Amino acid sequence: EPEVTQTPSHQVTQMGQEVILRCVPISNHLYFYWYRQILGQKVEFLVSFYNNEISEKSEIFDDQFSVERPDGSNFTLKIRSTKLEDSAMYFCAGRTGNEQFFGPGTRLTVL
């Protein structure tokens, strides 16, 4: 059964650096999402993406964040200038019907 994949599994970066997190959704997913989970806290919605544009975003998703689907398969989340508080697990998800299926996540550590 096809699965959502994410790379890298773990990213360590210095504060102020840019990071790009990558996701490959399942081919029949039309809606894509990014969520984050700070250690010990609940999963939080960041942004949804449909038809090559953002359809909804949360207040967490400020100007430091951007998403794109550069080549029709990869779905990326860019954080322009990372802050310590961006340290979290970042999950990509794709949607089939009403159900969302998550990738294994990227653990981002900002030092």
Add this chain to the structure above:
Amino acid sequence: RKEVEQDPGPFNVPEGATVAFNCTYSNSASQSFFWYRQDCRKEPKLLMSVYSSGNEDGRFTAQLNRASQYISLLIRDSKLSDSATYLCVVNPPGQLTFGSGTQLTVLP
């Protein structure tokens, strides 16, 4: 008021026990409801969608009460492999809104 509220637990139960989790949600416009399970430091995995008429999948039974804005999950004959955090998730619509999760440990 939290958008999705769950008893954090932990619930520690012996193998074979029946355990029930409850969840309330605040947005009456919510349209879809789910239970996910999350193992430590892993992604949420869809356990089951929750339908108004209630639904069952093997040892798992989910119920929805729209009037009370209440969702439940019942696990029968619990197995060691059921140990995880169970996430109540609501779609109000669009984004998923997660509860903080209820931690379950099934003991041998």
